[in-house]
Amino acid sequence: MNVGSLRKRRQQWECWQGNANFFAGGRIVVGSHCRALAFSATILLFTATLFFTFISLPATTYGGWAFFSTVSVCLFVGCIISLASTAMMDPGIIPRRTLALWNSLDPASPDVAERKSCVTCQLARPPRAKHCKRCNNCVMEFDHHCPFTGNCIGARNYRAFMAFISIVTISEFFACALSVLHIVAPRADNVGPVLLVNWARIPGSQFFPHLLALWTAVVMVLVGGLLSFHIFLVAKGQTTNEYLRREAPSGSRLGRPFLSSCHELWCGARPPSLLSDMTESVNTDNSAGGTDDTNHD
Structure with a gap:
């Protein structure tokens, strides 16, 4: 294997296109803030x-x-x-699809036609899911983005x-x-709060x-x-x-x-997590992520 092909392989968390933060080599995921x-x-x-x-x-x-x-x-x-x-x-992040998989979907199929499409994540969202603009991910049963x-x-x-x-x-x-x-x-014997052992x-x-x-x-x-x-x-x-x-x-x-x-x-x-093992190595040319377009409903 040559050097050029080695450079194409990275761990999944390193090529994640959302705004989530990964720690401990991708084993811990934290929100965008x-x-x-x-x-x-x-x-x-x-x-x-x-x-x-x-x-x-x-x-x-x-x-x-x-x-x-x-x-x-x-x-x-x-x-x-x-x-x-x-x-x-x-929180229930829905992984993005590759562009090739997105283009292969039939828009007329019941699984796609009854769902709202997310252009950013290249997928047809399940009911109650929504794309979070701050974390830049689609989330199952999205409630809100918590500032705390x-x-x-x-x-x-x-x-x-x-x-x-x-x-x-x-x-x-x-x-x-x-x-x-x-x-x-x-x-009566406590004139002002006392630190530890007085x-x-x-x-x-x-x-x-x-x-x-x-x-x-x-x-x-x-x-x-x-x-x-x-x-x-x-x-x-x-x-x-x-x-x-x-x-x-x-x-x-x-x-x-x-x-x-x-x-x-x-x-x-x-519900089980839809994220795969983020420490696995993937070929960046074929990794999920789609485009950088942020227009979504």
């Missing part, structure tokens, strides 16, 4: 650090709230795990997304309630519980509102994309009772 994921993780870590330093740990050193500290740790771990699962899971995780929310990671916003809402309510309790019922104090640290209570209340209202909206969508059997486009629910979710929809959301089988 990695900075959004890093920002969300930083906000969670920053809030947790303030809470454990100025609310939870000082109370524990005085012999109280050990149970609440344990619950706080579990909620924080749940936030991080659900965030990572939402952001690093294939930097990834699309679709058929495969919607459950993880719902778990994420649910746990964040609960944890922010928990932190806000304990912060308010710390403010209205301070201990070896240092920060000037002005007595205002941190007030700031933390205000911050967690704002996040709780915003994320809780988002959670309420998605519970409403689950009850209607709609995706966010269908709701904004004022499209009626389609498929098996149409007219389904709310409890059945909840059971499918939390207990239903996750």
